[in-house]
Amino acid sequence: MQTIEELLESKNIRVTAMRLLIYKFLAEKQIAVTLSDIENAFEKADRTTLYRTVKTFEEKDIVHQIDDGTGITKYALCEKGCNCEIETDLHLHFHCNNCNETVCLTEHKIPQIKVPDGFVSENVNLVVKGICDKCSGQ
Amino acid sequence: MQTIEELLESKNIRVTAMRLLIYKFLAEKQIAVTLSDIENAFEKADRTTLYRTVKTFEEKDIVHQIDDGTGITKYALCEKGCNCEIETDLHLHFHCNNCNETVCLTEHKIPQIKVPDGFVSENVNLVVKGICDKCSGQ
DNA sequence: AATATCAATGCAATGGAAGTGCAATTACTG
DNA sequence: CAGTAATTGCACTTCCATTGCATTGATATT
Numbered sequence: 001m002q003t004i005e006e007l008l009e010s011k012n013i014r015v016t017a018m019r020l021l022i023y024k025f026l027a028e029k030q031i032a033v034t035l036s037d038i039e040n041a042f043e044k045a046d047r048t049t050l051y052r053t054v055k056t057f058e059e060k061d062i063v064h065q066i067d068d069g070t071g072i073t074k075y076a077l078c079e080k081g082c083n084c085e086i087e088t089d090l091h092l093h094f095h096c097n098n099c100n101e102t103v104c105l106t107e108h109k110i111p112q113i114k115v116p117d118g119f120v121s122e123n124v125n126l127v128v129k130g131i132c133d134k135c136s137g138q
Numbered sequence: 139m140q141t142i143e144e145l146l147e148s149k150n151i152r153v154t155a156m157r158l159l160i161y162k163f164l165a166e167k168q169i170a171v172t173l174s175d176i177e178n179a180f181e182k183a184d185r186t187t188l189y190r191t192v193k194t195f196e197e198k199d200i201v202h203q204i205d206d207g208t209g210i211t212k213y214a215l216c217e218k219g220c221n222c223e224i225e226t227d228l229h230l231h232f233h234c235n236n237c238n239e240t241v242c243l244t245e246h247k248i249p250q251i252k253v254p255d256g257f258v259s260e261n262v263n264l265v266v267k268g269i270c271d272k273c274s275g276q
Numbered sequence: 277a278a279t280a281t282c283a284a285t286g287c288a289a290t291g292g293a294a295g296t297g298c299a300a301t302t303a304c305t306g
Numbered sequence: 307c308a309g310t311a312a313t314t315g316c317a318c319t320t321c322c323a324t325t326g327c328a329t330t331g332a333t334a335t336t
Contacts (some may be wrong), residue, residue, distance in 0.1 A: 001294080007200070008327085014283070014284075014332075014333090015245045016283095016284070016285090016331085017333085018284080024181070033324080034322095036159055036199075036277095036321095036322085039191055043199050044288090045285085046285065046286045047286095048285075048286065048288095048325090049284075049285050050326085051288070051323075051324080052284080052285085053284090053285095058285095066208045067205065067206045069207070069263055071209075071211075071293090071294085071321095071322085072220070072321090072322070073322085073323085080169070084180035092239070092251065094253060094257055097260065106251070106252065108251075108252070108253070108254070111249050111251075113230065113246075113249075113264070114246070115232060115243065115246070115266055116243065116246070116271065118270070118271030118272075118274055118275060119232055119266075119268060119270055119271055119274070119282070120268045120269040120274050121266050121269040121285080122235065122269070123235075123266070123268065124264070124265070124266050124267070125263075125264070125265045125266075125267070126251070126261050126262070126263070126264050126265075127262070127263045127264075128251055128253055128257075128261070128262050128263075129259075129260055129261040129262070129263070130257060130258040130259045130260035130261065131257070131258040131260070132256070132257055133254065133255070133256030133257055134256075136256055136257070137256060137260050152303070152304080152312065152313075153303095154302085154303080154312095156314080156335070157311085157313095172293095173293075174292090174293085175292085183314085183315090184314065184315045185315095186295090186296090186314075186315065186316080187313080187314050187315065189294080189295080190313085190314085191313095191314095194308090209293090209322095209323085210292090210293075211293085211294085249321070
């Protein structure tokens, strides 16, 4: 069990107060968040800083980007076993049409997708839309 | 084999020169196009007109919208058997990381995706990224 | 410890795409 | 041919993503 500081250092990212706060914020959230969500949580910080922090995290495979079809990019922390780079490890995302939240279904791996001859698959993005467990239980 | 005019009329869409041109443009393209693509092809026409025309086509299930993860909405003509509304009929899209083109793999249906208890699946968006047949043949 | 160096942050501004209101034009109806 | 309704064009707005540059802060070197 490593600390956040150790994690950042192991990825060659300088430890700053801002980065620690943003990491903790993402860790607390169970859903994928937009930049605006982060902005609202840190009103004192500049939007650009938050943007670049998330981008840095993304480059270093600390968060992954999610395009759930809302048109707004969302971000979520990679989990322990989340090897974003490796195609076969990609999990799917679920977007609720009711509450508009997007969750990572980490344990649900994407089945192998066959593509026609000549096509080379490098990456798969799968978003299921519908009603999430919280909303369907109403 | 019905004409484009007949198709539009059967969907209760007024036949205009603009709409016929845009339909033909989409029919000629084998790939999904952005609004900017259409704009470049019809420089005389106003962007808003093109925008609203495509939206009209979309509402009447003549084109379907594709979110391939580039952040820009793309559109492609529905084919004969394309029942966009029906989940089980959804095909997948392939986005080439090299030429940046997105194609509909109409014959490749999306496999049934299982979601956890409590979640209700209404819609699935699946985009495979990699190298397309044209680019891999280089 | 002082300084040099490089990264991180904040501010301002830009660009691109999506969308809306309204007036002018065009196409259908009786 | 007149009247009505839909379509088109223009101007404008909004929202998100992104960049340039100056400033602040942190690390390394002497």
